[in-house]
Amino acid sequence: MKSLVLAEKPSVGREIARVLGCRTSHKQYFEGPDYVVTWALGHLVGLAEPEDYDKKYQTWNLEDLPMIPQKMKLKVLRESSHQFKVVQQLCKRQDIKELIVATDAAREGELLARWVMEMVKWNKPFRRLWISSQTDKAIKEGFRQLKPGNQFDRLYESARCRAEADWLIGLNVTRALTCKFETPLSAGRVQTPTLAMMMSREQEIKNFRSEEYDTIHVDCGGFEAVWRGANGDGRIFNEQSAQATAAKLQNGRQAVVTELKKSTKSEPHPLAYDLTELQRDANRRYGFSAKQTSNVLQRLYEQHKLVTYPRTDSRYLSSDMVGTLKERLSAMAIGPYAAVAKSLMRGSLSVTKRIVDDSKVTDHHAIIPTDEPLRLSALSTDERKLYDLIARRYLALFLPAAKYEQVAVTIEIGGERLFAKGRTMLDSGWRQAYEGDWDDASSNEEQEHDNQSAWNKDQRLPSLTQGEKLAVKRVMTRRDRTKPPARYTEATLLTQMEKHGLGTPATRADIIEKLVSSDTIERQGASLQPTGKGEQLIRLTSEQLRSPELTARWERELERIARGEARTSSFMNQIRDMTEQLVKEVKTSSAEYKPHNLTNRHCPECGSRLMERKSKRGTRLICSSKSCEYKRSDEKQLSNRRCPQCHKKMEFKIGKAGKYVQCLACNITEKLEEGGGKARKHETRNLIKKYEKQESIGNSLGDLLKAAMAKQEEK
Template identity: 40%
Template sequence: MKLVIAEKPSVAQSLAKVIGANQKKDGYLEGNGYIVSWCVGHLIELANPEYYDEKYKKWRKEDLPIFPAPFSYQVTASTKKQYQVLKDLMKRSDVDSLVEATDAGREGELIFRLVYKQAGCKKPFERLWISSMEDKAIKDGFANLKPSADYDDLYEAALCRERADWLVGINATRFFSTVYGQTLNVGRVMTPTLAMIVEREAEIKGFKPENFYTVQMMVSGVVVNSERFKIKQEAEELVEKINAADKARISKMETSTRQEKPPLLYDLTSLQRDANKYYGFTAQQTLDYTQSLYEKKFVTYPRTDSRYLTDDMDDSTARLCCLMKDKYGYTKMVPISTKQVLNSSKVSDHHAIIPTENVSDADYSEIPSGEQKILGLVTARLLSSVGDPAEITEYALEVECAGEVFKAKSKCITSPGWHLLEDWILGKKQDDEEADSGKKEDGGSHGILEILEADASLLSEGRELPARDPKVKEGKTTPKKRFTEDSLLSAMESAGAKDMPDEVERKGLGTPATRAGVIEKLVRIGFVERQGSKKTKYLVPTEKGTSLITVMPEQIQSASMTAEWEQKLLEVEKQDIASEDFMAEIKDMIVDLIETYEPVKGADKLFPPRQYKQYKKYPKKGASRWQR
């Protein structure tokens, strides 16, 4: 008898159905030589500081740093019942071995192994490693179970991540809370992310807009503009010169054509960014919708950082594209070039997110609206990524008049290529005539394309034409925009990149699987607020969040340092560095922080004394003043 342990009940039921474990029991399913049970997220968690010593119930600076040796784990209070079910199943005499069927990634590895070790199980286990919940993928996965030892290093990296986060969170939070007199939550990834938001807000508030002036005139029906002037009088003098000159000469008229390659397939972060841009979904909403689609067998594994498929998926990808094209009712003939999305060297644990063949038979009326939108994005991206390049024609016009150069630029899509399928699926349908011609001008107010089509000689180089209606246009410089989840995810993904060598595989804060949770926690604990319209929400730091970053030292809020740690976790996973070395670096940083940090002067204005009168009557038993 094999005991299969999944990460959640819904996944366990899908696995059980495929392998024939159809008898329902209390907390598990059984049949056909299998027992299938499940975790409920993290059943086992790191013990709280007071588990190691009663003195840690109170938060005191002199008790820091806290470095457990060894780390201890406890069963999560809310999941004790399911943990006991798993423990009893592991002890059953008819269970010879186990199958680890938690999500195929770092966190899934940690969830299973902690339960396995906490229960004291010694029985052998194998790893189910799949990227799709389709029946065929599950059958193939069980037919090709992996040795557990293949994932020992993945587990080691997961332990390092969990323990590093605990050490930084516990020590830094207690340290700064005791220094400044109120609870200040600090996190290894959370605080550098908050620092980026606070820094952007400071840039915006400190920005001083400057007036600038341009001179605009009309030449042969095309609007052309001068360079910017800082002084209005200079622009006005130019207008007078133009009126006196009356004529302008075409000094350059260039037409160039470039190809726009099809986009890459989605990894989780790029999907979250587009879902935020198109639909206003938060990163967490997108992850939840995609996870639900995965469990319903409509898309492949969502928590991936790859944007390619493996080389052996050529035929299956071509077949899938045809099915998806038919499902969405696109009847035109289109070439499908799968080679551009295949690259095994750029796929580590899981390939890019793509729809499954089950979508072709899906009843969309039974799929919730949010999930439909995500499925549409994933399908559109699959079909556009295997399409032809788009062809874009660009026009650059330069005109000389009164000793100044005036410019106009325009472009149009002359061959839509991959855009056709994407636009069709996402509902941006053009009429057939426009779609076939592909002529869709951007910057059409200049009218360059219209003039060229009417009479190209009108804009031929060297030609002199009347300079009409010159006038001064006034503008103001603008600051950077506040972060949306789209732009913040992009910043998190690239954080620290400039300080790392090009060959480094993973740069940035957090991983695709954790970034949504980091953003949600910043909002939940009151460091960041979402502001703006229903669709476009900006992430704005609160006074509390700004105050925290004001007193944080560089080593805690440094995006570069945290991104470097994220890279080292990947190197632990690959056995390029020892886990002990990584943890030693984390501990050294914490010791240095506690020993060298000097409180910021004037911080009493940032953190006014807490009022405790309202708590006097009902204090929390055993709590320190920092916890109340």
């Protein structure tokens, strides 16, 4: 009798088969003396579509909503049905005594296997392979310590509830919004509150009113002191007050050190990575999107076997791993890591509660290197960058705290108090793992410009004594403006999603990508910004669905189900009630949707305005009339005008201000006259002069045209 092993994907199945000695290769499985190893292709089985319950749901009608089946059905997914048939046939073999579930050791992997088991009507024993790395050693150890399958029943129930909740809320609200407002609008249990959070930040930016302020700095010979004032941050919003204070300091001529505080500070090493923290760091340092980090990390885990399980939410290790820590150092002790790794291996490792804490390890421990020998030459550039983050963080875990001397100085000039701070590194400690490349600024999330007070910045201070008199070399007034809150980057958005309990480490990257692909947010350099469609979508959706608190409460309930502390029936009843309520709110809404992407071009078939819609294949133009199906790709229309800088032909466009031509590469725009279509050359020349002088006239097309037209009207 043999054991059937179900892996999550072919690459993992092949590795398990090799380790288990399954040498007979078939097209979709491997076989050996004791095991038959096959695989899924991601999900083989999923929740049935609405039309599988009733044919009427093939057509989207508002009147048919909500769709709330009494019992959720499963169906074999068409695109992977051929592999399902193979698994089904293997399950029915008489010589198969048990199933070993070897899918990903996580909620989604458990769901994948259980749905397959349900569809094939599995009624024999089953056990679970639960490992955190894909090395040969880990696989062998995992098969020696297989766990009872029913030990993970609660994890499966949690995963099933999550999938059914997403189906009920996502499909119903998406259909309701799309039917009601006659345009494709997507909503979901997690993506909608994430988008709402971004819109809230966008509103803060729009409502922000910038103000000018002054700060006063005094050169005391060798260091700079900053006037702080009664409000504590040193900003003066009244120019006359700033000038008066500066004059008073200038007349003081002499500064006296009234207070000198020295203290030795200790800075512990950063915690090991979980997936979210690694995604944040990769975005800050290398500009990786969260999805890109997940994909690269998966290759390091699965293909190269160099790192442990990636989709973890823990930043700690478990106590049973302590004996393996030096083996991992030995495996990575080459190239840039050799010196520190070999130094650590010579002594005993300092393993503290900041490294090992069983109470803070859930399904999987933190992401660290495995004991697979490192070959840097086998890694791509992106793989090497990501591995470097994980490797250096691992080395830092076992190095001592960094120590530095902090000096805070208060000086007085003419009754006014000024401040300066300095920091001297005494022992670099764990920072030596980063070879001077540790970025203090990047480790602090969402630093707002206005909060970075000048007096709070560290500088190198000379040796000072209390009561010492200093010459006032120069008094300087610096003018600046208050700055609005920064738009979210992927790093800061991941932080907020984690803070508000939106999604899981495994799903957050996909949520961001879904918002981008649905044209509700867009990437603007390193920032993420809601689109006009996203702005309207939030206005049209229920306040309850927009609330991060509601989604976070659901996520906590799912975690309680996984721990056996909550009932599935109670959770699903809440979801069904909420689905009915959300659909009802859409049906009774009096709001209107106004297409944000209308162009000034017209449909050649019906005359309606064309809408611009982005897709993976580029931009397409679609007729805005519901009764017309005209669409085409948005091909560039080149004019005979050439760019005055690069001399390439400029694109012909039509905007609110009329006809114009534009060179996107050089950001040059020429407005065309209404009559003969000739370009106004003097406007172009003036614009070029402005660019050369680096005058700020705005970057958008609207700003450029407005500036050019205003100049023309003045003549």
